[in-house]
Amino acid sequence: DAGVIQSPRHEVTEMGQEVTLRCKPISGHNSLFWYRQTMMRGLELLIYFNNNVPIDDSGMPEDRFSAKMPNASFSTLKIQPSEPRDSAVYFCASSWRLGNTGELFFGEGSRLTVL
């Protein structure tokens, strides 16, 4: 089975522009997570979904960030407007059953650079 698929792998944009990151979880997984990784803060959980419903978005930094999961096979993370401090690697991860051991399967990440 294919792993978690993220796109784009790299994105360079200018401050103020809208950025949309995409994620396709592993088929059959019903939990999806968005993480952000920076040198300063390490891995931060932004939001997670269970059965396409957002369960906890307390990690979303501010209103400029939004995430959706319209169906079990697709999620987006949107930043509008983007700022230089949003530069980071954004990871999507999925898991097959909430309440399981907690093991996550990660995508390869989307590296965002905001100039």
Add this chain to the structure above:
Amino acid sequence: AQSVTQLGSHVSVSEGALVLLRCNYSSSVPPYLFWYVQYPNQGLQLLLKYTSAATLVKGINGFEAEFKKSETSFHLTKPSAHMSDAAEYFCAVSEGGWSGGSNYKLTFGKGTLLTVNP
């Protein structure tokens, strides 16, 4: 609330030497514990996990970790380092499996960068 502390942001060893990466956790319930590895420009991959069975857990690539409740530790070891082990390693804790499965979070440590010298 759960948390993870990884002692040492950077560990350097010689090829063939013992690898020891330290992880201490805090959890209000018996935890599930994980070690993940991240190679450059890649996502995180699971190395091994502790889920309340044997306290000594064996993972991929010759790594193992021992859960010590009295020390709240889950240190990662490998008897003999290879050049290919150079990567960043993350310890993580989850409480969700013990809370009835309603929800869970996987909380990561800051990571330890392992360098292997020839």
